[in-house]
Amino acid sequence: MQANTIDKNTVSSMQVLSFVLDGDWLGVEISGIQEVLEYRQVAKVPRTPDFMLGVINLRGKVIPVVDLRRHFQMKLAEPTVDSCIIIVHVEIDGEETPLGIMADRVQEVVEIAVEDINPPPRIGNRINGAFIYGMARHEEQFIILLRLSRVFSADELHKVLEQTVESPSAITAGLSQVALED
């Protein structure tokens, strides 16, 4: 029991799954990851914004899949053979739910020493600083460490919904209704 507490207080490194989205390396701490799936057809839920790709059937369970590109203001892209769905566990409104995030390519699990993690740069990053808790350098590559709880917090979802409605490509009758009801 005591040994554990000491371990927690003096954690010296963390393991991170790195993946690529629109050329950037992103990282998620592995304890939050359930599994990585090959890309499969995602069933669109009608009248939802297009960053919410839809749902997949994972061994009989219906799991929502989202595309983080919209969050991070990246270019939209069609899935390729390398595309993967990473199933993570996040808390939405205080309830833990499995959720799939799209990745262009999954790289590897890397061990990152705590001293190698730097705070996110204030400027010059296209990803909103609030979603990031650090940047880590790993063999010539910067990995952006994501703060998933923040990415999927109710506030952020709300904001993204509003942005989506404003963007001209996505205005439909259903969408404005979503925004109104929220």
Place this chain on the structure above:
Amino acid sequence: MNDLLETFIDEAGEHLAALESALLELENNPGNTDHINLAFRAMHTIKGSAGMVGFDHLSYFTHHLENLFDELRAGRLQLDQDIIQLVLNSRDHIETLLGYPAPSADLMAISETILAKIKLHLPEQPSARETSTQEAPSKRSEIVQLYRITLLPCANAFREGFDLLPVIRELGGLGNCQVSTYLNQDYAACEFDPESCYLQSTMLLSTDAGENAIQEVFIFVQDDWQIQVEVLPEDEAWRVGELLVSQGVLSDKALKDWLESQPKTGQRLSESGLAEPEQVERALSEQRYIRQQQQQKQQEEQNLKVPQRKLDALMDQVGELVILQASLDQLALEREDDRLNTLAEELSRLANGLRDIAFDIRMLPIGSTFGRFRRLVRDLSKDLGKAVELETQGADTELDKVVLDKLVDPLVHILRNSLDHGIETPQVRLGQGKTETGTLKLSAYHHQGQILIEISDDGAGLNRDRILKKAQERGLVSPSAPLDDKDIYQLIFEPGFSTADTISDVSGRGVGMDVVRSSIEALQGKVALDSEPGKGTRIRIMLPMTLSIIEGLMVSVAGQKFVIPLNQVEECIETSASELSNKNATRLIRHREQLVPSLRLRESFALQGTQPPIEQTVIVRTGDSLLGVTVDEVIGNYQTVIRNLGKLYRDTPGVMGATILGDGGIAMILDLAQLTQATENTF
């Protein structure tokens, strides 16, 4: 420990419910000893287990109630209205106490005031007994053990003033017991001394009181009498031969030798002269008793208590199995392989059987909630000074547990409304030539694959003018709107509607019938209301049997599949793509001499693909309104396991869930109520 506590609170809840229904029954039929026993047992068990989990105050409180029922059971006290009210109050108090292992001072004060009233009814008690029973709960181990007690009083017992009978009687008070008494070996007819005691007694006692309690019985005689108390291992206890051995009639070896030579036991034993016939007879009766006790135990075990979580997990697994089976069926169909086909059919038979059983397990009779309604009606009618009788019907109609749990609040609300607004005071009723006592009927039955619950009263009915006036005041309808009676009655389901002029404790606290309607609709049910002035009001609730599986009609639009709940489908018609929609994807189509608002799913859901020249329109009914849902193709019937879409898609309009298809794909299940509402708003 936490588990133990949960179990305790769970079980105490059940015992309280049993107590309540027993009391309400006793109110009508005070002489029913079965119900008094039931109430006594409920109190006794709560007392015992409360002591075990450290609810000492609760244990102390229930102890006095138990005493009260003990007196009632013994016939030393007659049950009357006062006592029933008192015990009902106590029941509520126990419910409160269940929340607090160490209650605050004011809760304890409430306990004392109730106890003081109870003590008024109790006859004077010898204080010795009071203290001895008071200590009991903490000492009692709840395990029911079977003891064999052998009693050999000394020959001087009678001369010293000790009788065997009171001792046996006291032992009998500890539990279920069987006594056989016979003359001991010292008895010889020629030297018989009438003042000596030649008796010997063997008794079997099944009790949860523990060995100490048994020893306490012998406290005055233990020095002189030969007393043996032993615990019987249940599985071996009933062998006649061993019973005889333990009674000292046979030696162990003699029995074994004999058993080897003889196949049958009882009769042969006596024939062979190793044991007297009457000794065998005694052993046999002991055997019967032990068997009977064991049977009782086995019967108790036949009812299992399973946490809901496990049932949910079972349902999930079964759901997955059904999905898997559907994909296997599809594969078999494609391969045209006979063996595969046979296997798929066999699996589908098993899977369907398993699914039916799993659903059946989750079904509970609706009667399990009737008890609390009776209490509600009883208490409320007293408060309101009305005489009301609640009649229930179809208590064994079964409903999914989840549905049942969510149904209770709406039903309570409807009953309250009926009591408060519907049924008149006795004076008014008599004045109108009605019976003094109003009748409230609650019935449940199966109707066309659905559950129909009906609540009707013979009260004043709805006040049409008052409803209309209120609705106009609140701006729910315009004064000029042409409304018939039925339309006006439906207004009470509108949000923010409450006609009670004074806000009473009973109803009219801002949450009205709109909450009832939305809770029923959340269960995919419907609620309808009929009323006749002066005659009464009737509310009918239609509910699906289960929430997790529905019969659906599968349709497709632009290659995507959707499921429409079949029970709402009226018919399918062909429509032409040349009928253009308004900007909201809606249009009116002519169908059977009326115009039906219709929704083109392709446009409403912004689906791509080319529109076929001839489309299918599925006419569905929600409540009283029809809606056409225009799709590309109608595929057919489909039994569907409903899957929640999860938090992220919680508020998606028009979709109530998803289902997994045979090929592993996903289809959305349409929420017709929402679609209808949205469509109607555009006209």
